[in-house]
Amino acid sequence: MVMFKKKCGRCKKNYVPATNKTGFVICYECQEKQMQGEIKDPEMKKMFDIPKEFYEASMFLRDIKIKYLQFGSLSERQIEAFRNTVERFKEEKNDTPQ
Ligand SMILES: [Zn+2]
Numbered sequence: 001m002v003m004f005k006k007k008c009g010r011c012k013k014n015y016v017p018a019t020n021k022t023g024f025v026i027c028y029e030c031q032e033k034q035m036q037g038e039i040k041d042p043e044m045k046k047m048f049d050i051p052k053e054f055y056e057a058s059m060f061l062r063d064i065k066i067k068y069l070q071f072g073s074l075s076e077r078q079i080e081a082f083r084n085t086v087e088r089f090k091e092e093k094n095d096t097p098q
Pocket of ligand 1: 009
């Protein structure tokens with residue numbers, strides 16, 4: 001897959017990592033405000049408690065968090081996808097020599 005950067009569709013200022021399959025992109029800065037909010041469910045709180053850099057790198061992770069804050073719940077499938085994505089990020093991080 002070809003990785004490149006696409007300009008944010010909202011601020012048209014920042015670049016977002018994207019693949020040739022990525023459509024509309026929004027940068028972290030533009031979504032940051034939407035991602036603020038209190039999460040009461042301890043399990044969800046734990047799930048969303050991941051390094052900021054993961055959110056910065058993945059529009060998908062941001063989307064899920066925003067959806068959760070908006071609707072107060074997620075489907076099993078969304079939770080699973082979120083966890084898988086976080087796992088992948090962790091693995092990639094471990095592979096990188098320090
Ligand atoms: Zn932006």
